[in-house]
Amino acid sequence: MTVQTSPALREALRVYSDIERNLVGIGKAGDPSRRLELVRLRRKLAEQTGTVGTLIEQDAELAKTPDKQQEMQRVFSAFRYAFGHHQAKWPVVCADAEVAEYVASARETYGKADLFWAWCADNLDLH
Numbered sequence: 001m002t003v004q005t006s007p008a009l010r011e012a013l014r015v016y017s018d019i020e021r022n023l024v025g026i027g028k029a030g031d032p033s034r035r036l037e038l039v040r041l042r043r044k045l046a047e048q049t050g051t052v053g054t055l056i057e058q059d060a061e062l063a064k065t066p067d068k069q070q071e072m073q074r075v076f077s078a079f080r081y082a083f084g085h086h087q088a089k090w091p092v093v094c095a096d097a098e099v100a101e102y103v104a105s106a107r108e109t110y111g112k113a114d115l116f117w118a119w120c121a122d123n124l125d126l127h
Helices: 007-029 032-058 066-089 100-123
Strands: none
Touching (some): 007 032, 032 066
C-alpha cells in the first residue's frame, strides 16, 4: 500500500533528488576545478534537507498514516545523519575521490540515501 503525500512534499523530494544526483556526480568525478560547485551543492542539499524534514513532520496527507510518517522520519534521519557526518569529516578542501577513507565515507552515505529512496519508492505515491 502506498501513501499519499502533499504536492509540496513530492516537489521537495524531487528537488532533493536532483541536487543529490548532481552532488554525487561531481563528487565521483573528483575534479578539483569543480570544488566551488561542490560547496554550492552541499549547501543547497543541506537547505533542502531542512525543508524535506519539516515537510515530513507537517505533511497532512502523510500524517493520516502515522506509522508511515514515523518510518519516513526514521529513514530520512539516518540519511541526514550520514550526510552531515560525511560533510563534517570531509570538508570540500579534503574531499578527494582517490582517498580510500573519503570513498568509504561517501559509499556509506550513498547507502543511506539508497535506503531512503527505496523506502520512498516502496511506500509513497509520488505521482
